[in-house]
Amino acid sequence: MKRSPLPSLPHRLLRSAALVLGGLCAAAPALAAGNTEPLTEILSQPGSAGLGFVTRVERSPYKDAGNRYDLLPLYLYEGERLFLRANRGGVKILNSGEQRLDVFVEQRLEGFPTENLPASLAGMATRDSAIDLGLAYRWRQPWGTLEAEFVHDIGNTYKGNELRLGYSYDWRSGPWMLRPSLTVAVRDSKLNNYYYGVQPGEATPGRPAYAPGAGINTSIGLYGSYDLTQGWRLLAGISATMLDAKVKDSPIVQKGVLPAAYVGVAYDFGGHKREWAENDTPTYFKALYGKSTEDGCHLAKIITAQCLSTAKTNSTSITGIQVGKPFLNNVNGWPLDFIGYVGLTHHNDRGLQPNGVQLDLFMKAVYSGFPWSDRVKTRLGLGVGVSMAQRVPYIEAASQAANGKPASRMLNYLDPTLDVSLGDLIGYRPLKETYIGFGVSHRSGIFGSSRLLGNVNGGSNYIYTYVESAL
DSSP: OOOOSSOOHHHHHHHHHHHHHHHHHOBOOOSSTTOOOTTTTOSSSTTEEEEEEEEEEEEOSBTTOOEEEEEEEEEEEEOSSEEEETTEEEEEEEEOSSEEEEEEEEEEOOSOOSSSOOGGGTTSOOOOOEEEEEEEEEEEETTEEEEEEEEEESSSSSOOEEEEEEEEOOEEETTEEEEEEEEEEEEOHHHHHHHHOBOGGGOBTTBOOBOOOSEEEEEEEEEEEEESSSSEEEEEEEEEEEOOHHHHTSTTBOOSOEEEEEEEEEEEGGGSOOGGGSTTOOOEEEEEEEEEBOTTOOHHHHHTTSOOOBOSSSOOEEEEEEEEEEEESSGGGSSEEEEEEEEEEEEEOTTSSOOEEEEEEEEEEEEOOOTTTTTSOEEEEEEEEEEEESSOOHHHHHHHHHTTOOOOSEEEEEEEEEEEEHHHHHTOGGGTTEEEEEEEEEEEOTTTTOTTTTTOOOEEEEEEEEEEEEO
8 A cells, every 4th residue: 555755734743643642641651560561562553543441450569458450541553653552652763673762751650549548558648650751772583572661750750760671572373462571670769769668757656767769670471462353452461560679678568479460452443454544535624612511411411412501600611623534434334434533622711710722632433324314414423532631621620629539631532423514404515525513522530440540530521513624
């Protein structure tokens, strides 16, 4: 398949947005603490995107905290120069067959439990997740892959550094892929003291002040995937992490090995013919305006037409633009398309707080096979992706504050829409591919189940109208 010599503007926008999102939301480390990324090369082709989720369970490193469960949404993009993998994003400085050098940002998912704080941590200041800037080098040979990563806290959380050295080997047979790995993480004193130390002001008779200092953690893991179809892929893995002896001596830390396991699924849009590589695929431009909904007007009620009212008190509004490019057209011969979008939305919080913007990246399924679509083309769409806000929108911040819970700038994004062809409505063929319709801009934390999304249980809904045209 031939590519155009220069990518289209929307193509570049979508690629650039992946990097911007990675920089804003920070992307996360490996699924098991201390391992280099097991999500590497989930996508089969450069220029492809994917969506999915992983459910994790791991033994908490903190004493009496039990097991920690987490849902990690997978937002995946693998370009020639840019990449986004779940919660890590960056730029490929060098990308040859044997060697690769990346600059990336990630969200470190260490920190105290957000719910059911154990007695061992009672009264201590919360240890939060952090944003790291990193440099990663990978050298691939037939006998395996050597990796080295250096990360530094750029969010001024723990103010330290970590060096990760790893080895992995990929074994492939038909639809199967297995990757055993070994990782050694060299952590400085600032990093270990922040997450596993006890400050003098936090000391109690049963919890003396303690500073573990620098140390080395070791992790072993086995990760795998199985190709169910050309696009769907099952993911699974197990790992075990051995903390440094000085860390294990901390009065707030578990003494044993920390096992972890995950299972998930991902859909790889690159497993099919990539429609946006063609020169003749349309580019979608969409302009929208919407208002916040009343309290209790949840997404399920909106899409079932049980609640369509906007807020009367402390009403806020949004104005936005979205640009989309098809990945897949007429999937399996059905009137079903998949379109990748990047959106920029301005929040008018009407003096309740300073206004802000949000960046949305999402993949959207669009169905147009209604019995009347040959007369008036009608489309039903559902977009799924990630949303990163410059500042938490007012209706989210107010709702979380009322419940005594923290808010998050990064949340999951849903975009259900319904529209009709304006050209078909007025009988003017040049506007055949111009649509008018209604949609919902929905941000949510997936019921507080995801550390990546700040363990937020809640979000926001804006009902909006829009015009979209394919050019």
